[in-house]
Amino acid sequence: MNPELGLDNYSQKGAKTVNITFIDRDGDTFKVAAKVGDTLLDVAKENDIDVEGACGGTLACSTCHLIFEKVDFDKIPETATDEELDLLEMAYGLTDTSRLVCQIDVTDEMEGIVLKIPTETRDARNL
Amino acid sequence: MFSIPIFQNVYITSSRFLVRYTRSLFSDNHYRVGIVGSGPAGFYTAQRLLKLNSNVRVDIIERLPTPFGLVRYGVAPDHPEVKNVITNFTNLLKDTRCRFYGNISVGTDISLSQLFTYYSAIVLAYGADSDRKLEIPGENAKGFLSARRFVGWYNGLPEDVSLDVDLSSQTAVIIGQGNVAIDVARILLTPTEQLEKTDICNHALLALRESKIQRVVLVGRRGPLQVAFTIKELRELLKLKQITTLLTKEDHDFLEPIISTLPRGRKRLIELLYKTSRQSLHTETSNKCLEISYLRSPTIINTNTEGKINSITFEVNKLQDHNSINTKAIGTGVYETIECGIAFRSIGYKSIPILESVPFDNIKHVIPNERGKVTHLDGTLYKGLYCSGWIKRGPVGVIASTMNDAYETAERVHEDLTADTLQSFNTDFKLSDLIPEGHRMVNYTDWSSLDTEEVSRGGESKPREKITSIQEMIRIMNNK
Numbered sequence: 001m002n003p004e005l006g007l008d009n010y011s012q013k014g015a016k017t018v019n020i021t022f023i024d025r026d027g028d029t030f031k032v033a034a035k036v037g038d039t040l041l042d043v044a045k046e047n048d049i050d051v052e053g054a055c056g057g058t059l060a061c062s063t064c065h066l067i068f069e070k071v072d073f074d075k076i077p078e079t080a081t082d083e084e085l086d087l088l089e090m091a092y093g094l095t096d097t098s099r100l101v102c103q104i105d106v107t108d109e110m111e112g113i114v115l116k117i118p119t120e121t122r123d124a125r126n127l
Numbered sequence: 128m129f130s131i132p133i134f135q136n137v138y139i140t141s142s143r144f145l146v147r148y149t150r151s152l153f154s155d156n157h158y159r160v161g162i163v164g165s166g167p168a169g170f171y172t173a174q175r176l177l178k179l180n181s182n183v184r185v186d187i188i189e190r191l192p193t194p195f196g197l198v199r200y201g202v203a204p205d206h207p208e209v210k211n212v213i214t215n216f217t218n219l220l221k222d223t224r225c226r227f228y229g230n231i232s233v234g235t236d237i238s239l240s241q242l243f244t245y246y247s248a249i250v251l252a253y254g255a256d257s258d259r260k261l262e263i264p265g266e267n268a269k270g271f272l273s274a275r276r277f278v279g280w281y282n283g284l285p286e287d288v289s290l291d292v293d294l295s296s297q298t299a300v301i302i303g304q305g306n307v308a309i310d311v312a313r314i315l316l317t318p319t320e321q322l323e324k325t326d327i328c329n330h331a332l333l334a335l336r337e338s339k340i341q342r343v344v345l346v347g348r349r350g351p352l353q354v355a356f357t358i359k360e361l362r363e364l365l366k367l368k369q370i371t372t373l374l375t376k377e378d379h380d381f382l383e384p385i386i387s388t389l390p391r392g393r394k395r396l397i398e399l400l401y402k403t404s405r406q407s408l409h410t411e412t413s414n415k416c417l418e419i420s421y422l423r424s425p426t427i428i429n430t431n432t433e434g435k436i437n438s439i440t441f442e443v444n445k446l447q448d449h450n451s452i453n454t455k456a457i458g459t460g461v462y463e464t465i466e467c468g469i470a471f472r473s474i475g476y477k478s479i480p481i482l483e484s485v486p487f488d489n490i491k492h493v494i495p496n497e498r499g500k501v502t503h504l505d506g507t508l509y510k511g512l513y514c515s516g517w518i519k520r521g522p523v524g525v526i527a528s529t530m531n532d533a534y535e536t537a538e539r540v541h542e543d544l545t546a547d548t549l550q551s552f553n554t555d556f557k558l559s560d561l562i563p564e565g566h567r568m569v570n571y572t573d574w575s576s577l578d579t580e581e582v583s584r585g586g587e588s589k590p591r592e593k594i595t596s597i598q599e600m601i602r603i604m605n606n607k
């Protein structure tokens with residue numbers, strides 16, 4: 001457990017949470033409490049953030065693609081699997097710090113991270 | 128749904144809560160957007176518009192009695208996860224601001240000018256209902272099939288279910304190396320015990336069980352660096368049980384030094400092709416096999432005396448620039464033939480014009496537009512008319528790219544609504560007012576009953592058994 005996390009970092013049901021910021025397509029910023037252990041897609045859905053997640057987190061659509069800040073990207077404990085990388089290549093607006101967030105669980109280390117919904121229309125395959 | 132007559136607004140003025148409620152639902156002035164086509168482009172345009180503008184109501188008008196476009200009739204049956212997107216689309220259909228009008232073909236059952244009398248804006252999202260032709264002799268031979276129609280056949284698209292699919296020969300050739308070609312190859316090669324658990328149509332399953340096809344050849348006009356399929360689909364094909372993938376080592380030798388210089392979207396794909404081409408193959412097993420062949424352009428579809436395909440003649444190509452992704456193929460004047468009993472043309476879908484008064488680019492086969500707003504051929508903007516998805520960008524891109532594209536169109540419509548350049552309405556209306564009596568329109572409730580029936584016919588093992596006749600669909604809807 002992270003000793004720096006005070007009581008405030010527990011949601012009403014007692015699950016530990018961290019603060020995460022989403023920036024949506026319109027540039028609007030949403031700061032939300034994310035339960036440790038949930039996937040980042042669950043967090044976005046629970047808070048009504050416009051992350052589509054069309055395939056329901058089954059690694060088949062790439063509509064849960066979000067862009068991380070470089071420092072935050074390095075905090076994600078699990079690097080992307082081959083299957084995630086395969087699908088990520090089909091995502092639009094792909095960057096070096098892109099991930100499919102249905103594959104990422106919230107951890108203690110993610111306090112304060114910022115996630116951006118891609119807005120670029122370029123198709124990664126048309127390079 | 129909006130079926131409560133608008134005069135209720137006056138009737139219930141005594142309750143403050145209800146006044147506010149009805150105002151938000153039937154605010155005196157609202158915009159109506161008619162969306163033509165219920166594929167991903169139609170749904171994602173609707174989704175984004177409803178989110179951006181609380182004063183908008185959307186009608187989705189679909190040619191078929193069933194919604195979801197290529198998610199139902201294109202996406203392969205063994206990709207059920209991809210079809211999960213239907214859950215999100217269905218939630219939209221349950222929204223009181225969104226209505227579904229199925230079994231109405233715009234351009235045939237209803238005209239654009241009729242639609243404009245009732246809608247502030249029309250979004251054309253009708254996809255690509257045709258495909259590109261090779262324009263070579265023999266293209267109409269028996270046994271030479273459009274991959275698009277074959278996909279429609281195994282997925283139960285009413286107009287394609289009676290396609291004559293003869294799988295009694297050993298070799299099938301697929302022309303084109305995109306993801307549709309991969310889908311066709313995978314359906315031909317996958318053991319039917321695996322397909323039995325999918326929503327593949329029963330008639331296709333029965334035919335595939337009897338299939339004698341042992342060898343599928345995927346032929347591209349350019350080289351391995353220029354393939355159009357994506358890595359996920361290739362990997363899936365390579366993982367198929369009891370199937371051997373044959374890649375000629377020499378075709379891939381030149382790739383080794385350039386792999387590390389390739390852009391991200393190519394590097395891993397080409398690496399996988401290269402590595403696969405190095406593997407020694409188990410030729411002693413009785414496996415079915417997939418061959419990937421390059422630098423061959425079909426020139427003649429050859430037939431037997433009964434007009435049935437028996438081989439294809441190809442011209443051998445070379446590339447203008449071997450190491451470039453965007454290079455062209457040039458014929459060398461050398462020819463060779465591949466014998467086969469069935470072959471597929473999988474060289475891309477194609478959109479067609481459905482409305483005379485709508486500008487159409489006959490070279491790119493798309494509706495000319497500026498960020499989704501239709502433009503006349505002289506570049507001026509067409510008031511109130513928009514396009515979205517494959518009809519706007521051409522028939523390329525997965526659902527994720529279609530979604531992003533649809534969002535752009537919705538944002539363009541919203542801009543015009545905000546600038547107050549489009550007509551608003553203060554009365555409710557039903558599209559049925561425009562449709563001749565006796566024409567069976569399909570609403571969301573009708574579709575739900577058909578959906579339930581299909582799921583029940585699927586029984587224990589299949590997610591659903593699709594109903595493939597429009598008449599039968601209507602009968603089921605009428606009986607519920």
Ligand SMILES: Cc1cc2nc3c(=O)[nH]c(=O)nc-3n(C[C@H](O)[C@H](O)[C@H](O)COP(=O)(O)OP(=O)(O)OC[C@H]3O[C@@H](n4cnc5c(N)ncnc54)[C@H](O)[C@@H]3O)c2cc1C
Binds near residue numbers: 516
């Ligand atoms: C074989 C195949 C497999 C695919 N598999 C995948 C996959 O696994 N994953 C993935 O992400 N993407 C896949 N795609 C891509 C995906 O299907 C497309 O990106 C997407 O469907 C395009 O959406 P659309 O709405 O523009 O067109 P469509 O999905 O074609 O929708 C157009 C709709 O308009 C209707 N329509 C046509 N004419 C009229 C008319 N006159 N009046 C009213 N309605 C009309 C059509 O009936 C149809 O319902 C696949 C594509 C194909 C062809």
Ligand SMILES: NC(=O)c1ccc[n+]([C@@H]2O[C@H](COP(=O)([O-])OP(=O)(O)OC[C@H]3O[C@@H](n4cnc5c(N)ncnc54)[C@H](OP(=O)(O)O)[C@@H]3O)[C@@H](O)[C@H]2O)c1
Binds near residue numbers: 306347
């Ligand atoms: N699983 C999935 O995600 C999935 C499944 C199916 C489809 N889709 C998507 O749907 C879209 C359409 O797929 P598609 O396979 O129809 O189209 P595509 O990706 O554009 O591929 C078309 C193929 O046909 C070839 N071709 C074109 N004209 C030809 C000619 N005259 N002679 C010989 N070959 C020719 C092209 O080669 P050149 O490169 O030389 O032109 C290319 O290999 C794609 O974006 C695809 O990714 C996705």
Ligand code: FES
Binds near residue numbers: 041052059062065103
């Ligand atoms: S939700 Fe589809 S890949 Fe993540």
